[in-house]
Amino acid sequence: MSLREQLNALTAAEALPDRYPAMAERWFLPLADWLRAQQAARGAPLLVGVNGAQGTGKTTACTALCLMLEASGLRSLTLSLDDFYLTRSARQQLADTVHPLLLTRGVPGTHEVALLAETLDAVVAGRDIRVPVFDKAIDDRLPESDWPGVGPADLVFLEGWCVGAGPEPELALHTPINDLEASEDADGSWRRYVNAQLAGSYAALYARLHKLVMLRAPSMERVLEWRQLQEDKLARRRSGAGVMNAEQVRRFIEHYERVTRQCLDELPARADYLLDVAEDHSICGARVS
Secondary structure (H helix, E strand, C coil): CCHHHHHHHHHHHCCCCCCHHHHHHHHHHHHHHHHHHHHHHHCCCEEEEEEECCCCCHHHHHHHHHHHHHHCCCCEEEEEHHHHECCHHHHHHHHHHCCHHHHCCCCCCCECHHHHHHHHHHHHCCCCEECCCEECCCCEECCHHHCCEECCCCEEEEEECCCCCCCCCHHHHCCCCCHHHHHHCCCCHHHHHHHHHHHCHHHHHHCCCCEEEEEECCCHHHHHHHHHHHHHHHHHHHCCCCCCCHHHHHHHHHHHHHHHHHHHHHCCCCCCEEEEECCCCCEEEEEEC
């Protein structure tokens, strides 16, 4: 199957716009060429962080890039930060002992960073390893017997909404930025805990990455709209079962808002490869540092 045929199949499987294969070839083929050059220069497995707010298409972009890289003979795989969420029981313990908002998955502090670091190290070392799977429908990690195995790879993508995010200065944490922070984190202890995680274990994790790619959303407002679109699509698949309404989506996104805004403000200057995402979800520009 040719690359275009594989992109067409991906477009159909993900119910993407008909323009997606041509857009992927225009914007992702140059990125794939750049990544091949980076891997060749390193002469060893390359770890690539892929940052993008919810709805930017980072997961699908990684799939398309893997198809392009594998077409030229490079073994590649994608790890999702989402699959390394703490179990619900572990988050419940954090909620009981640190802050109730930590029960909600997503923010730094709700991932098993040590397990992810071990996984990255094993892949780079060329060892076979089993990778966790988090089932969002049950809000919990699947049992280890259901984890898929992965083998050695020349290039590994780590994709996630806060991949590469750094901490904010203390002064920025003083004032709530949305209703959730004002009403449920009035003393700022939750956001300070999240910020401390970014400054500690997450900074050490991201230091393992060799390159950082960012898909930059046009604004925080578009992120909220895109997340609602994702929920609408989920509703059609599940016939409404376990689907959030508009108010629930807004509250959910407010958990992510502070770090997302921080990424939009400061991460473009640190990204090695920046892709701009337009309001219609298409890529509209690129920059290589």
